[in-house]
Amino acid sequence: MKSTNSFSKTILLLLFILWNLAVNAQTGGKIAGSVTDKKTGEALIGVSVLVKGINKGIATDVDGKYLIGGLAAGRYTLSVSYVGYATKEVSDIEVNGNSATTLNVVLEEAGSNQLSDVVVRANFKQESVNALLAQQKNSPIISSGISAEIIQRSPDKNTSEVLKRVSGASIQNNKFVVIRGLADRYNVTMLNNAIMPSTEPDKKAFSFDIIPSNLVDKILINKTASADLPADFAGGIVQVVTKDVPDQDYIAFSTSWGYNTQSTFKDFISNERGNLAYLGFGQSDRKLPGSFPPSFQKYNPLMPDQKVALTKQLSNPYGEQTYVALPTQSHQLTWGNRTDLKNGGSLGSIVSLSYRNGQNINPVERNDYQNNFQDIYYAYNDKQFVFNTSVGLLANITYKKDKTKLSFKNLLNNVYDEIYTDRTGFNTNIDGNLRFNNNELTQKFISNHQLEGEHAFGARDQKLNWNLSYSLTKRDQPDLRSIYYRENGAGTNVFSVVDRNSRRFFSDMQENNFLGQANYTLPFTLKGKKSSFKAGVLSNYKTREFNARIFNYLFNSTGSPSFDDQILTLPKDRIFASEQIRATGGFFLTDFTSNTDSYDAQTFLNAGYAMLDNRFGEKSRLVWGVRVEQYYQNVDYIDLSGTNRSMDQQFTDILPSANYTYTISDKSNFRVSASRTVSRPELRELAPFEFYDFVAQTATLGNPQLKRATINNADLRYEIYPASGESITVSAFYKDFSNAIEQVLDGSATPERRQVGFQNMSKAYSYGAELELRKRLSFISESNLFKDLTMFANLSYIKSEVEQGSANLQSRPLQGQSPYLLNGGVQYSNDKSGWSLTALYNRVGQRIAFVGNNLIPNIWENARDVVDFQISKKLISNKAELKLNVGDLLNQRSIFYLNMDDKNVYSGAVDKPYTSARFGTNVSLSFTYNFSLGQR
Secondary structure, eight states, rough: OOHHHHHHHHHHHHHHHHHHHHHHHHOOEEEEEEEEEETOOOOOOOEEEETTTEEEEEEEOTTTTTEEEEEEOOOOEEEEEEEBBBBEEEEEEOOOTTTTTEEEEEEEOOTTTTTTTTTTEEEEHHHHHHHHHHHHHHHSOOEEEEHHHHHSOOOOOOOHHHHSSSTTTTEEETTTTETTOHHHHEEEEEEEEOOOOSSSSSHHHOOOSSSHHHHHHHEEEEESOOOOOOOOOEEEEEEEEEEESSSSSEEEEEEEEEEETTTTTTTEEEEEOGGGGGGGGOGGGGGGGTOSSSSSEEEEEETTHHHHHHTTTTTOOOEEEEEOOOEEEEEEEEEEEEEETTSSOEEEEEEEEEEEEEEEEEEEEEEEEEEETTTEEEEEEEEEEEEEEEEEEEEEEEETTTEEEOOOOOEEEEEEEEEEEEEEEEEEETEEEEEEEEEEEEEEEEEEEEEEEEEEEEETTTTEEEEEEEEEEEEEEEEEEEEEEEEETOOOOOOOOOOOGGGGEEEEEEEEEEEEEEEEEEEEETEEEEEEEEEEEEEEEEEHHHHHEEEEEEOOOOSOOOHHHHHOOOOOHHHHSGGGGGGGEEEEEEEOOOGGEEEEEEEEEEEEEEEEEEETTEEEEEEEEEEEEEEEEEEEEOOOTTEEEEEEEEEEEEEEEEEEEEEEEHHHHHHEEEEEEEEEOHHHHHHHOEEEEEETTTEEEOOOTTTOOOEEEEEEEEEEETTTTOOEEEEEEEEEEEEEEEEEOOTTOTTTTEEOOOOOOOOEEEEEEEEEEEEEGGGHHHHHHHHHHEEEEEEEEEEEEEESOOOOOBBBOOOOOOOOEEEEEEEEEETTTTEEEEEEEEOOOOOEEBOOOOSSEEEEEOOOOEEEEEEEEEETTTTTOOOOOOOOOSSSOEEEEEEEEEOOOOOOOTTEEEOOOOOOOOOEEEEEEEEEEEEO
16 A cells, blocks of 8 residues: 555656646747658758748758747748749748647749749648648659558557558568568668667567557658668568657657456466566576586586586476456657757757556467378467566657757667466377476567768758667577476376476577668759769678577486376476475486577678669659678587588679659659669578477478578559548569578478478569558548548559479469458548547458478468557647557457468368467557647
């Protein structure tokens, strides 16, 4: 009770401080926005922006942005002028209280038959539409994106959920992105301007669930190559831009509480867990004691008594605890500040602390087969108890003055992810029933720090931008433990432990990533048309250290079966207790770590590029260039014979790209793109480390002989932008792969131990079409209801084929590729009433999870329909918002199956279920409040 009272007092004190800050903040409204070129979409630097009638104004900065503060409530007119452009006056700009009114302006060059003193006039609503249309259609490459406004209107909590809404994108395992049906390994992630490392030790992938959606300003997926972007992709480059400098000072907080239909308030089982798990930190006693010999070569020769002494240093953690699963909770506190300095510059910052905890129960059925897949080999019923905590910090600070911008951006995220599996079932190998438990804790930490600058100089506003970045990624699995019991005869209900299958695994991975890059842009005029030359360099050095140890229990018999049975049938909480750890008639740990269970690796990428952005006539634009990437990769390890090995690869690739845009009208474009890109093996894919998943009974093994893949790409796209926030786009694409990298099943594996490796496929191709639509329904009726309704959908159809290299295998798609992706929804939003309603639908077509062979059929993931819903209401003069979210309303099963007939449709009568799981429907209620603090 005392701690509860203290907590309540702390909350009340915090709210009192926030209220006083809001009440005592200085008053004064603001007008803020950006000024861009209508044809190119480029930011215009040094544009004069004046408030007519009060002689107050400013020039746009290096980003083309402006902010004019200290305005009384009322309506204003802005005059925007720039050398060589027609002056524009925008009227009816309404300023209220302390808030900032956003107005983005587009300027058009003054033609030869147009006097520079001609003034173009528009009102606030018209210019807002003009600016958004120009932004939508002026991208030089084919891309799809989603803005902060759309993110806010979805029930998505993190970036992985947001990405499901982007045309041509889908998500695997709730966190890894698939673009245009290509597996996650074919995609690149950039956070702001830096390439992000893989967050996973076993694959080339970035876990997008670590970035909360409300810290994201926008997400852009570039689907075609450009010389100034990384070339290590075939699906797309995901650019996540976090929020930067606010237009006004504020403090905002949000809180959300959620209910899962199959988890919340149900009995939740796990081993003992420390209180720090709620803060994202594991228990120190899960680590392997420092007194343990550093290698299996030094541990295994020890005498049994010595091993007993070491084993006793590990606690007996197998006892279960049962408690009630708490509701999912998510909280965030954000502080934004903008200070205008006496020297004419400004200093802005945003700091955000986020917290999320979820406790979910997932029932899973697992099966495998024998006798030509006609009979059951094992049938398991699992319950997985998933405890997840994520704590994140974002801190950005930016200084702007005239034509200079300097930023220091930081992102830290700590994830505690624990899965406790409780299994019952039948296994042919032991010819009986079993009971199995597995506790897998994964602790992930990622920090990214970026120092970057943008500078404009010279008469032509040449631009130089640079970025220095450091990322640290850690992924530890302390004491991943399993315990395995088998029944002593059918129907006896007496179970004995199987010592060799009761194991304890320890691993740690640390990766350091250093990156530096610089880009220079020189504008020039070619035949009277604006053009630009751009060149840049990049250097990226990465190191990785990975170490693993694995032990199993060994029972040393007394020779007395009756005594042995008394020990072997002890329950989980007693069987490995200290009194049962002894050299005779008890247990001690043996070390069966392999030489290949540790490796060191490094990569070094050096790149340079040059490109031109040319305009020909009034309608044609060509962005073309070449990128050269030199790449070195090294993996050091000890092979099974004890010999030191060093695997080196070095490539130099010349990678041209061209993006042509033909402007059919002010509201439509036709685009053509061609490029060459690469896909390099990830360090884990090369390392000969074998990781055995006790739950899935699958081992993953690297391949030091992997080659890098090369991809030739071609794209066509027709796009129409009928009005602000509306778009209709139709795209077609083709990709030709050499040495595509896939995950394949080893034909010699057994159901007890499926083995997955990595392999090059000599030739493969992929082609497809995409349709994207976003349209307000006011064309049906002019009533207010239809004016406030927006329909949106995107559909992708993809066909691919791999050359199998064997007459006995039928043609198949690329691993991880879906034949279609479908997102759709409808949104109602009424600014006057503050009500908003969104319904969303998502379906991803069936795809190959693991490639089979002559002996084992391909394992596929079945399609699944997902329906989400959200209703929200603005409150307290639009400073607060209340949201009700419903996620995965249908709660359909997630099914992986052995595809027995090689058809692209799951048939319960023909195909064999491999795993099947449900995740429940999520219902959450959230409240957000923004304390506007005015301007200093």
